[in-house]
Amino acid sequence: MSFVTGTTTAARTLLRTSSTIAAAQIHTGPSAAVTSACTAVSIRRIALTTTPGVRRSTVAAAAQVSGSRHTFSTSARHFQDQPNNKSEADNSGAGELATRELPLSPYGGRFGVPEQPMSTKSIAQAQANNGRRSPFSKAKEGVKNKVHDWTDEKKNLEKRKELLHDFQSGYFAEFSELSKTGSKLWKATSNMINADKALYMPNIIGTSLKTSEPVELVDLLRGKISLMAISGTRFGEEHTESYMTPFLKRWPMTVANNSKVQLVELNIQENPLKAGLVRMMVPFVKKTIPEERHENYMLHYKSIKHLKDPLSMQNSYLGYVFLVDSNCKIRWGAHGPATEAEVKTLLEIVQKLSERGGR
Template sequence: MRSLPSLRSGIQAGLRPSQRSVLFRVRYVSSTPSRQSSEPPAPQAEAVPGSAKGKEKEAVSSVDASQAVAQDELPLLQRPLGVREKPKARVRTWSDAKEKFMDQDKRMEERTHLAREATRGYFADLNATRKHGGKTWIAPKVMIREDKALYFPDIHGATLAGEEKAHTTNILDGKVSVVTLLTTRISEIQTAHFVEPTQKAFGSNPDFQLVQINLQDNLVKSWLVSLFTSGIKKQVPEQLWPTYMISNQNMEYLREPLGIANKHVGYVYLVDSDKKIRWAACADPKSEEVAALTTCTNVLLDRLAKQREALAAPESLPVEKQP
């Protein structure tokens, strides 16, 4: 029988871990995160301005900046304004509305119009004045071509001269006209800055006229404006009373054709003797826009004068040959 000390040493030898397990445990301990944390971290490469990554970042930032500037800039007028059908001096009746809904194309236009108006908020125009003062496009420096130009629609109302049933179709016929749409006090100031140089230059020309249309399609506002007609007469020169119109006509269906994106700002249209819109501007005037209006008006007046001279000149009679 084995002695007690020898038995104890045998048990301890059986419980002692082998050398392989110790080496494995040492290797395992050497790969722990606590030991890795004692080593200094590897240095990271900095972005050098002249490196490829630096150039790429600079290029991306310059592209973003140019896109932001492009989005902030206003575009030029992209399309002719007006209506395709030649206007007539009459007020629309129920029969006209019935005829309109019998036409398939007009019904589709009506559906598109209703869908567009349904998506507009009540304060959409007022909120739009926070950006560029409500200006949505820049007036062109040249006129719209005659074959591409559209007609100014018929707007009816009462003039300061006392005519109760005046129509723009009759007023604009045969003359070069600068037409302004007024809805608010700010629109009056904006359009006045637009037309003042042109009015001074051509106000004495019999072929030129300034037509101002005070649009108040809201019944309450229209009633208030009619009450203060005497006050308007004091502000408007008497020679302009026949071409100053106060109208409560509903402009809902003419906003898109006339480019009225914001009803709180003023709009200016240059209309030729055939009642076609050849130039247009909106909101706060820019110096180049004011100059373009004067230049285009001068061109139309010269063309109209030459046309009248050609019509007034007697036709040359054929000369008979002597036998």
């Protein structure tokens, strides 16, 4: 009996709702606002006078009769305006991302550090030439430098700022950034950076994939034209492969690498847990990487956060490539999936450098 009564009441209320909507649409003035207001009042009345079993169907029918663009919530008793077509909002967001103007990398499109890199052997030899010191004097100087760092207000503020930056920009923050900015954070230059304005690739000490012994990046780069590929994730490896594939077709690697043009790969694992897993998977990495690339493949298991800004490596998930000349200067750089224009620029610059003897 209650169901029949509720249904009858709902039907009567539905007829009153349609009549009210029709009268509101004939009324002069802002018809859309009046229609929405009348519809809301009527549907709230339906929600209060009908039984829960009939409420949902009655509200849906009233909304369908009104032809309104609004969605209603009977539990919260409120409504909010939403787009007619979901694809309109999606297309507008995609359009903003497509038309977003990418900036140049830091230093006006340049990369690297201003200091010329030196290997640890060269540094040790330079210190030996300056005169040998006793172990006591070295320890005394080390303690003195640490005390100076603890009492230096400027260095403490810089350390605090660095820790805050590490806390705010973790792996999850970098991953969420990709959904907003995509795989391109800055645009690559369309030509080669002049030698007098180019900066140096910093020296990084890693582990050789071939010998599992420590190797220094400067020793691999000096005297050759190198396409250096840096990645730390499978997502980034796909990016670097889009540059390496056309490069290796033109300048293939051999086991006895006597060519002046080479490929150097750097696998960076900053997370200690992930670094431990990669250490255990080195035999598997050797099987997946061609043998002719083992000698120039480096694994680095420490953080390089002090080099991310100079190299414009803001996101660890992306892959980065740098073209380094025979003097360890970075003449061009790119990141993310390669475009046709970037591949063309890369091959042209390598050809020019090879004709000039690497400079």
